[in-house]
Amino acid sequence: MGSIKDKVSIIGMGCSKFGERFDASREDLVLEAVMEALEDSGLKMKDIEAFWFGSFYEQHGTSLSSILKPDFKPVTRVENNCCSGADALRNAAFGIASGEYDVVMAIGLDKLKDNGFSGNPLFNLYRDNTEPSFGGPASFSLLVPAYAEKYNVSYEDMREAMVHVSYKNHYNGALNPKALYRKEIPLDKIRKSPMVCEPYLTIMDCSGVSDGAACAILTSTEKAKKFRNDPMYIKSAEIVASSGVGMYETSYDYTTILETEAAARVAYQKAGITNPSEQLDLVELHDCFSITEIVLYEALGLSTRGQGWRDALEGKFSLEGSLPVNVDGGLKAMGHPVGASGIRMVYESWLQFHGKAGKRQLENPRTGLAHCLGGKPWNNVSSVTIVGCDLG
Amino acid sequence: MVGIVSYGAYVPYYRLKKDTVAQAFGKRADKGTRAVAYCDEDSFTMAAAAAMDAAVGQDLSDLKAVYFASASSPYREKQCAAEIVAVLGAREDLRTCDVGNSLRAGSAAMLSACDLLERSGGSALVTFSDCRLGAADGIFETDLGDGAAAFRLGTENIFARLDGSHSLSRNAIDQWRADDDLFLRNWDVRYAGSELYSPLVKAALKGFFAESGSQPSDFSKVVLYGHDDKTRFSVAAKLGFAPAQIVESMYPEIGNTGNAAAGLMLASALDSARAGDRILVITYGEGCDVLAFTVTDRAGSCRSRLQKCLARKNEDLSYGKYLKWKEMVICEPQKRPAQERSSLPDYYRNYQKNHHLQGCRCKVCGMAVFPPQRVCVHCHSIDTMEPYNFLDKKAHIRTFTIDGLSLSLDSPNFLVVVEFEGGGKMMSYLVDCKKEDIRVSMLVRPSLRKMFKANGVSTYFWKVVPADEEE
Incomplete structure (x- = not known):
């Protein structure tokens, strides 16, 4: 198997403010991110040779071209559930690695708050609709009774660990001017938040819903020096879809994410990471719900099995902990404009590597990981993107 | 020889207390409950549940016909019997029929099935099911109930042999629901009891006794449909039946389940029947059907889920939920996209x-x-x-x-x-x-x-x- 490690560089990034952007159209969101990236890289729109457009709800590539008006350039709309942004970045990287283009853009966008519903809208697939109908909160809350039972965690301990995950991500979000929620929430307020999926999941265990866009400009590492002397290198960009095991086999026990394990295995191998807790300096992971974050600590190899809840309580992943997770506030405080999130996560490494992360700036981070998960715990697509500011 | 081979019953889990309804309208407390189909149940699902109960352990390979009898089919046009065939996974080269519009739909279907089997042999499945709606704060709201029964009829391995039957038709209207009515309507119950129910049952029985040469004391159990228990017992006494012969209606617990009422009473009688017991069934609606059965030595070989359904219940149903399930109040929609139809x-x-x-x-x-x-x-x-x-x-x-x-x-x-x-x-x-x-x-x-x-x-x-x- 080949590898794109260090072959592709990011030379500019931008990210809109995430939030309930009733003030901004889709056009406004796209331009907010794109103009920041162009300014950052010193490039002009005409320098971009091709676009990969990651979105869950936008319909076509022309949704983007009608906004940016590139001069008859290719625009590929990428849909891969919550990994749409990550997959746009991955395919843009392949566009560079193939040698076909010199400079390309990956951009993610979704605008969710204009639909008048709570949560995310559903698609009608013209099926027989005999399956139960439920959303993200219900599907991820199914992880909790299974996890608590398997590892013999008491109800109180389980709840408290989940409370601490939400607390941490809100704490971080309060330090991020681009976050949807920019307020620290007291532990006790989180504890007392109303249930949405009993017996474990409260409203404060759910990530936010927001509008947003994020983008990255890519070139080959060979040519990167021409644009700037501090590019960010792509170490690996892996994406894995369900094997069906979690969906159909009783061997899957609802305490992990098999697809994430598989994506991380390959991504670590290609990036040369053997001890992720030691070798990674920051991790942005798909904390759609607090329980997801706990299970992902284990699936990504950041916690040992059955210890994720304890690590959450002990602060291993806080800003001051040994491995900060969701430094920008995560989906919890940023919200989750589906197609934008994968690129937003990489943007945090970009800011951190360039010392631009303000009050949440880490000390000399060199390697970052971004993880997305689209679908249900037992049937999803997972992506792991690893970036670094050093070659090799 | 034709008769009942096996049978099944279904009563939904929820009970609405009459007291709960009385309180909602600031009225005096009343005793008793009624069975309420859950918001995901209707006459078809209940009939299917009863049919599955009747089919437990049965070889259905000789099935010749399936009937769905109900005055409250979920569809005006679209058959339910064919759907019961599909649920049972039964052979498809058979006759299917929905019988509706009357509280005699069940007995009419059963008699029709028996006639078919006399000619063709094999077996037939007949379901009796109802889920009728009464308007809020009315007598039917608390007196009706939801439920279903099913009978497999056949010519072999007979549990209760059909000895004979007699039918009477009379265009008498005391309860009705028009094409565009949601709720059941009725005329003054005193008129209906004294001028219609009592004389019609009497005339039908007179005809049956004359034809069969039998008399009231020949029967150990009498399944007598009536709109309410008071009328049932008063007519039974006039006809020469002792109260002990009359099978309990279960109305105080589950309500009057329409077509299912006689079916559930029959299932109840069969559940406790002994070999040689003679059972008389009388149904009523625009006339009467009278059916007489004798329980064979296969007594005890079959038992319905009826007692389990009566025992496993939830009496905490609130009136608000009842109204919502029956779609009798307009509720604010949830802030989610509307449910898409099935392809x-x-x-x-x-x-x-x-x-x-x-x-x-x-x-x-x-x-x-x-x-x-x-x-x-x-x-x-x-x-x-x-x-x-x-x-x-x-x-x-x-x-x-x-x-x-x-x-x-x-x-x-x-x-x-x-x-x-x-x-x-x-x-x-x-x-x-x-x-x-x-x-x-x-x-x-x-x-x-x-x-x-x-x-x-x-x-x-x-x-x-x-x-x-x-x-």
Whole structure:
């Protein structure tokens, strides 16, 4: 198997403010991110040779071209559930690695708050609709009774660990001017938040819903020096879809994410990471719900099995902990404009590597990981993107 | 010789206390309860449940006809009997018929089936089901009930032989529901009792006794349909029956279940019957049907779920929920996109999965999978699958959540992962269970329910309900 490690560089990034952007159209969101990236890289729109457009709800590539008006350039709309942004970045990287283009853009966008519903809208697939109908909160809350039972965690301990995950991500979000929620929430307020999926999941265990866009400009590492002397290198960009095991086999026990394990295995191998807790300096992971974050600590190899809840309580992943997770506030405080999130996560490494992360700036981070998960715990697509500011 | 071979019963889990309704309208408390179909049940799902009860352990290969008898079919145009055939997984070269519009639909269907079997042999399945609606704050709201019964009739292995019957037709109108009526209407009950019910039952019995040469004292049990117990017992006394002969109506517990009422009374009589018992059945509605049975020495070989249904109940139903389930109040929609209709081509393609909970098993590696598919998840073989029935497999809950967010007529939904013994699993809803009783590993069994109704089509599929170890 080949590898794109260090072959592709990011030379500019931008990210809109995430939030309930009733003030901004889709056009406004796209331009907010794109103009920041162009300014950052010193490039002009005409320098971009091709676009990969990651979105869950936008319909076509022309949704983007009608906004940016590139001069008859290719625009590929990428849909891969919550990994749409990550997959746009991955395919843009392949566009560079193939040698076909010199400079390309990956951009993610979704605008969710204009639909008048709570949560995310559903698609009608013209099926027989005999399956139960439920959303993200219900599907991820199914992880909790299974996890608590398997590892013999008491109800109180389980709840408290989940409370601490939400607390941490809100704490971080309060330090991020681009976050949807920019307020620290007291532990006790989180504890007392109303249930949405009993017996474990409260409203404060759910990530936010927001509008947003994020983008990255890519070139080959060979040519990167021409644009700037501090590019960010792509170490690996892996994406894995369900094997069906979690969906159909009783061997899957609802305490992990098999697809994430598989994506991380390959991504670590290609990036040369053997001890992720030691070798990674920051991790942005798909904390759609607090329980997801706990299970992902284990699936990504950041916690040992059955210890994720304890690590959450002990602060291993806080800003001051040994491995900060969701430094920008995560989906919890940023919200989750589906197609934008994968690129937003990489943007945090970009800011951190360039010392631009303000009050949440880490000390000399060199390697970052971004993880997305689209679908249900037992049937999803997972992506792991690893970036670094050093070659090799 | 024709008779009942096996039988089944279904009464929904929920009971509405008459007291609950009285309180809602600031009226004096009243005793008694009525059975209430859950918001995912209707006359068809209840009939299917009773039919499955009647079919337990039965070989249906000689089935010649299936009937659905109800005055409250979920469809004006669209047959339910064919859907019962599909749910039973029965042969399809048979006769199907829905009989409706009358409280004599059940007995009419049963007599019609018996006539058919006299000629053709084999067996037939007749379901009696009703889910009639009374207007709020009216007598029918608390006196009607929901339920179903089913009878397998045949010419061999007879449990209760049909000795004879007599029918009487009289265009007498005392209860009715017009084409555009939601709720049942009636005339003054005193007129209906004294001028219609009493003389018609009397005339029909007179005809039956004259034809059969029998008399009231010949029968150990009498299933006598009447709109209420008071009228039943007063007419029974006038006709020369002792109160002990009259089979209990169960009205005080489950209400008057319409077509199912006589069926459930008959199931109850058969559940406790001894060989040689003679049972008289009298139904009423625009006339009367009288049927006489003698229980054979197969007494005790069959038992319906009736007593289990009566015992496993939830009497805490609030009036608000009742009104919501019956769609009698306009509620604020949840802040979610509306339920999309089912694609009928896709529903039809998945015929065996949807009607019969059929999955598949890989002939190469033995992996059982639901829903059916062509590529094996375990050994990746393609097109090596054989049909595999999940309906008769033991099932347990692997994990669950009580989902207060998704669309539902009765939020929260109890969303569960169900694992089948021998492999295979499905996402499902757990119903007829109190939320504090849900546990990982609890035993459940599939129950056919209405997932939702959209575009006028009810999408039926399998949910799960708590099960006993012995099931």
